[in-house]
Amino acid sequence: MKKLIICLSLLATGLSQAQNFPARTPTPNDTLVSARILSDSRLRFSIYAPKATEVTVNGDFLAGQPAASLTKQANGVWTTTIGPLAPNLYTYDFTVDGIKTFDPKNPQYKESLNGLSNLVTIPGKETDYLSEKNVPHGRVEIVWYPSASLGITRRMHVYTPPGYEKSTAKLPVLYLLHGGGDNDASWMTVGRANFILDNLLAEGKMKPMLVVMPAGHTPTPGIHMGAGPEQDPFCIDFLGSVMPFIEKQYRVSTRREDRAIAGLSMGGIQVLNIALWHPEKFNYVIPLSTGYFPPVIKELEEKYQAVLKNQEINRINLLWIAMGGPADIAYQNNKNMMALFDKNQIKYQYVEVPGGHSFLAWRNNLHTFAPLLFR
Known part of the structure; x- marks a missing residue:
């Protein structure tokens, strides 16, 4: 009994001391x-x-x-x-x-x-298209895949539209690339891509599609803004690992007519380096706020005439180029690139929106071009 009394006394003392926290001074x-x-x-x-x-x-x-x-x-x-x-x-x-x-x-x-x-x-009404509404929502998954060319496991984000789990239909797929300094989460956070797509689907303005957002930067050095996919380890990884992984793990169509690729800034160059060199793989090509630098245009003209003259490029259903107006830092590069396309009779559509070189423009672009896909 004496031991029990001592234990209870010590416990009471401990609880009393534990409750006497030092006073915290409030701050603004x-x-x-x-x-x-x-x-x-x-x-x-x-x-x-x-x-x-x-x-x-x-x-x-x-x-x-x-x-x-x-x-x-x-x-x-x-x-x-x-x-x-x-x-x-x-x-x-x-x-x-x-x-x-x-x-x-x-x-x-x-x-x-x-x-x-x-x-x-x-x-405001200008943000209605990207807001969280009471509509059916798709699912965003963080996916890890093995990269054969890089020898590592890599991350990407994948959006599946509402109802994907209950359907058996094969969906078209949009590969959506980020810009320099960003990563595979950027289109989901600041880009609001999932909410933009959810709202468009709820309004009946676009086709249901899978959207794949891979990581455009790699630990292996390369020339992300150069000419052609072989200079950029990401492009090699995309063609050799990302696309095959998606087509194996998800219920998507593998037809050219059901593939689109879009990207901004650095991702826009990666889009062009993948699609111009492999036009048979895509029916919709969407470079945003991008353009080859003058030395790269010179390289294209001197070394890649066969690529520029490939008639398969003009069989792409839509080559849609967008810029954030004259304030876009890639504006002159893009003008030079379109002049190169004109010279080689590459057909494209061009639009400008406010916003410069930022997601103020790119969210607007996604809202505009997504309804044009897979029609």
Whole structure:
């Protein structure tokens, strides 16, 4: 009995001490809203950094302009106000004393090759097409596959449309490539591809399709913006491993008429290097915000006349080129590339939308070209 009393006494003492946590001093960060949308569609950015000496914020809302400086308040919160801005989904990054800093107060983010960026949406009718609606939703899968050419296991994202699991029909497939610095998750996060496609399907504006988003960067060095697939380890991996894996593991058609390939910036060059060299594999080719650099155009003209003159290219049902207007950093390269296509009588369609070299344009592009596929 004496031992029991001692044990109970020690337990009571321990519980009493455990409950006496040291008092925590509240800070402005406890209730801080880091990205606040004001009534006039301006964005107020705030971050608690009492020991910092310089804080800036950058994002695609600045359209290539320098990062905006934040002003320090007496309570250690840094703030600035941007805009007004048109309704859209925007990325942003804080930089605190020269270090890119993820906003921990905002769980919405974009994943890329070099880390995470935050997202904020200014709602409006312009963002309706990419919003989360009460409609049937497809499934997004993270898929790992063996790369024969690279000798490693690689990751990609795959979108299957609503009802895929219950159907027996073979679907057409869109291969959707990201740009330089991004990764296979980018089209699903900042690109909002799954919600854009869900909404189009619910409206009856597009055909159900499988969408494959592979990782365009590889650990093996290569020339991603060069001429032809042999210079880029990703293109070799795509043709030798990605496509065969998808056609074995998923219920998809292997007919040329049921294959499309689209990509932006670096991914746009990869699209061209795959499709122009293998036009018999695709019926829809969609390069976005891209174009060969002048030395590569020279290389194409000198070494790859047989590729440029291949009549199979003009049997592609749709070669659809899009740019984010004159503000797009690839604008001149694209003009040079289209001149090369004209010279070699390669047929294409061309469109421009606002947004420059960013997902402000590329989400718009996806919403426009997806209904054109597999008709």
